[in-house]
Amino acid sequence: MSKKSALDTIKLQSFDASDFLSWKIQVQLGMKEREIFYTVQSDFASTVEDVDEYQWNKDEDFCRDYLLNSLNPRLALTYHAYKSAKEIWDRLNAHFQKEEGLSKSLIGEKFFNFRFKANVPITTQLLELVNLRQKLDDDHSKMDDSLFVYMILSKLPPEWLFFKTEMHRLKEKISLDELKRFIHIEDQNIAGKSMEQVAQPSQAVNFVSRPSKSSRKPPTPKGDSHAPLAVKKPSLKRKKGKCHNCGKWGHWAAECKGPKRQKEEAPQNVANMVVDNSDPKSFVAMIGSSHRSASSEWWLDSGATCHVTNDRGLLSKVTTVKEKVENCNGGATDVTHAGTAELVLSSGKTLILQRVKVVPNLTKNLISMSLLDKAGMSFTTMNGRMTLSVNSHYFGCAYLINGMYRLSLDNDRINQVSSTLIDPKLLHNRLGHIHYKKMRDLAKSQNIPLDLSIRFDRCEVCAQTKITRNPFKTVSRSTQLMELIHSDLCDFRSHATIGGRKYLITFIDDFSRYCHVYLLKSKDETFETFKIFKSRVENQLNLKIKRFRSDRGGEYTATGFRDFCASEGIILETTAPYSPQSNGIAERKNRTLTEMLNSMLLTAGMPNSFWGEAVLTANHILNRVPHSKLNSTPYELWHGHPCRYDTLKT
Structure with a gap:
C-alpha cells in the first residue's frame, strides 16, 4: 500500500506517560496497517522480510517519525535523540512496561474497591471495570469469567437488589456476555421509567408541609432521589391580598401552596392529619382504618412529622406527658407518654427514634419520613420495596403492604424466613410438595409472608x-x-x-x-x-x-x-x-x-x-x-x- 509521510497521517491520541498498554495496542495496530511494524522487531541484518536495504531504510524512517508523532511534545523531545525506530520502541517498552507492572498493585486495589454508582448507567461503568480486569490479567494469572460474574453482581448498588436476586435464582450458570446483556436491558428499563416520571406530573401521597414564614417553597416528596429538578421561575411581585385557603397574606387562594381546605368531612378510610398542640411544627398522619396492626410493626408515613406508637411497652426512657392532638375534623386524641424506641432492622443495624409519642387510639405505629430525611437518610422505591440508605450505604428496607410501607425489622424474620412475600410455588417446593391447604395453614400459623395474589391450583409433579x-x-x-x-x-x-x-x-x-x-x-x-x-x-x-x-x-x-x-x-x-x-x-x-x-x-x-x-x-x-x-x-x-x-x- 502507498505510505504517506508520518506528519501527514491522522495523529493518534498522544502518549503522556499514562496508560501505556492502551497506547501500545493502538500504535501496534497503526504500524501493522502501514506495514512498518517489522522495522521495530529486528534490524536489517536479521529481518525475515523480503525487502532491500533501500526499502528498509525508507520504512524505518517512516516508522520512527510515526512513533515520535504519537508522543506528546515533552516525550517526543526526549526520545528524538534515538536514531532508529527499534531503539525508540525498545526504550519505551523498557521504561513504561516496567512501570505498568509496578502499578498493577494499584490497579488491583482499584479493581477490588470498585463500586457501581446508582446515578450513572451500569453499562458505562461496566466497561471501566472490564478494562481494569484486562490490565490485571497476564499469562500467569487470569480471572475466571464465572468469578468475574459474581464480582460484578456483588458490586452493584443497593437499588439493583432485585436484579441481583433474579440473577442468583437462575439455575443455569450465567455467562459474562449474558450478564452484560441483562445489565444493558435493565439500564434501558430504568432509563424508560425515568423518562415516564419526567413526562408525568408527580403525585405526593400523604405528604404534609407547613409553610415557613421566610420561604414559600413548594413541598418536595421525600424518598425520591431521582425526582426531576424544579425549573426556577422568574420572581414575581407578591400580591398583598389575603388567602382564603390558609389565611396568610401575600398570595391568593389559587396560588396557595398549602393543603387545600376540606369542605366536607373526610371519609373514614382516608388518612387524617393530626396536629400536635404542644408543638406547632408537629404533624401525625393517623390511619382511620378499622383494622389494627400488630403492635411490633412500624410503618413509614410521609405525612407524619413526629414518631407515634400505640404501645408504651415498645419504648424506653418513658416520661408522662399531657398533650392533645387534633385532626382535621376537629377531633382530639390524648398523648399519654413519650420515650425512645430502638428498632433493630433486618439488616442488623439499629434505628433509634427520639421522643416517640404514645397515642393509645392509634391503629399503627408511625415513623416520620421527614425526620428521617432531616437526619440524613435517603429513600428509594422500586417494585413495592423501599430501600433506606445513609451516606449512600444500605441501612434497611420496607415493603409495600396495603398502600403503606412497613419497616422490615429483625423480629419480622420469623425463624429467619424472609419478610418478602414468598411465591407459593417456591414454598411448595421447599416443603417437599406437601398439600397446598397444609402449606397455607403453616404460613398462617407461623406468619410466613405467603403471596396469596399468585394463583397456585395444580402442581404437575404432584399429579x-x-x-x-x-x-x-x-x-x-x-x-x-x-x-x-x-x-x-x-x-x-x-x-x-x-x-x-x-x-x-x-x-x-x-x-x-x-x-x-x-x-x-x-x-x-x-x-x-x-x-x-x-x-x-x-x-x-x-x-x-x-x-x-x-x-x-x-x-x-x-x-x-x-x-x-x-x-x-x-x-x-x-x-x-x-x-x-x-x-x-x-x-x-x-x-x-x-x-x-x-x-x-x-x-x-x-x-x-x-x-x-x-x-x-x-x-x-x-x-x-x-x-x-x-x-x-x-x-x-x-x-x-x-x-x-x-x-x-x-
Whole structure:
C-alpha cells in the first residue's frame, strides 16, 4: 500500500506517560496497517522480510517519525535523540512496561474497591471495570469469567437488589456476555421509567408541609432521589391580598401552596392529619382504618412529622406527658407518654427514634419520613420495596403492604424466613410438595409472608407422583405420647442408595404423629433398629412404649421380636391379612414419604439412588408442618416447643 509521510497521517491520541498498554495496542495496530511494524522487531541484518536495504531504510524512517508523532511534545523531545525506530520502541517498552507492572498493585486495589454508582448507567461503568480486569490479567494469572460474574453482581448498588436476586435464582450458570446483556436491558428499563416520571406530573401521597414564614417553597416528596429538578421561575411581585385557603397574606387562594381546605368531612378510610398542640411544627398522619396492626410493626408515613406508637411497652426512657392532638375534623386524641424506641432492622443495624409519642387510639405505629430525611437518610422505591440508605450505604428496607410501607425489622424474620412475600410455588417446593391447604395453614400459623395474589391450583409433579386410596377410618386415638407406636417397612430393593440401603422403616407416635425413619440394608436389621429406637425415645421422654402396631410381616412376627416385646411389657397388635388399610397411619406415612421423595427427586433432577437422603428430608419436613388431625405440628407436641424453619432451602 502507498505510505504517506508520518506528519501527514491522522495523529493518534498522544502518549503522556499514562496508560501505556492502551497506547501500545493502538500504535501496534497503526504500524501493522502501514506495514512498518517489522522495522521495530529486528534490524536489517536479521529481518525475515523480503525487502532491500533501500526499502528498509525508507520504512524505518517512516516508522520512527510515526512513533515520535504519537508522543506528546515533552516525550517526543526526549526520545528524538534515538536514531532508529527499534531503539525508540525498545526504550519505551523498557521504561513504561516496567512501570505498568509496578502499578498493577494499584490497579488491583482499584479493581477490588470498585463500586457501581446508582446515578450513572451500569453499562458505562461496566466497561471501566472490564478494562481494569484486562490490565490485571497476564499469562500467569487470569480471572475466571464465572468469578468475574459474581464480582460484578456483588458490586452493584443497593437499588439493583432485585436484579441481583433474579440473577442468583437462575439455575443455569450465567455467562459474562449474558450478564452484560441483562445489565444493558435493565439500564434501558430504568432509563424508560425515568423518562415516564419526567413526562408525568408527580403525585405526593400523604405528604404534609407547613409553610415557613421566610420561604414559600413548594413541598418536595421525600424518598425520591431521582425526582426531576424544579425549573426556577422568574420572581414575581407578591400580591398583598389575603388567602382564603390558609389565611396568610401575600398570595391568593389559587396560588396557595398549602393543603387545600376540606369542605366536607373526610371519609373514614382516608388518612387524617393530626396536629400536635404542644408543638406547632408537629404533624401525625393517623390511619382511620378499622383494622389494627400488630403492635411490633412500624410503618413509614410521609405525612407524619413526629414518631407515634400505640404501645408504651415498645419504648424506653418513658416520661408522662399531657398533650392533645387534633385532626382535621376537629377531633382530639390524648398523648399519654413519650420515650425512645430502638428498632433493630433486618439488616442488623439499629434505628433509634427520639421522643416517640404514645397515642393509645392509634391503629399503627408511625415513623416520620421527614425526620428521617432531616437526619440524613435517603429513600428509594422500586417494585413495592423501599430501600433506606445513609451516606449512600444500605441501612434497611420496607415493603409495600396495603398502600403503606412497613419497616422490615429483625423480629419480622420469623425463624429467619424472609419478610418478602414468598411465591407459593417456591414454598411448595421447599416443603417437599406437601398439600397446598397444609402449606397455607403453616404460613398462617407461623406468619410466613405467603403471596396469596399468585394463583397456585395444580402442581404437575404432584399429579405425576401421587396416587391415593381411601384409608379405613380410625376407631380411636391415643391420649398421650408413647401410648401407641405404628410401624411399617417399605421396600426399595430396585433402587439401592449409594450406601447400599434398600429398605426404610418408620416408627410413628399415634398421639403426636411424630415419625422416626431409619434406612436398612436388609430386613433382618428390623429387630436391632427397633431396640435402638426404643432406647432412644424412652430415654429422651422418660416414658415407656405401651403398644406396638404393625402388619404381619415376618420381620415383626419373628420369635425374637415377640419375646423381646413380651419381656418389656409391650402389647403387639397386628393387622388383618391382606388389608394394609388396617395399619392406615403407617401405610399413609409411607405413601406420603414416597410421594414427597419422588417429587423432590423429579424437581431437582437427581437420580433414584438419592432416595435415602430425599426420604430423610421429607420426614424432617413432615414433622414440622401442621398435621390435618392436630392443632399443632408433630415436632411441637413431641419436643414441647416450636420448631425453626431457617434450614429449609431450595
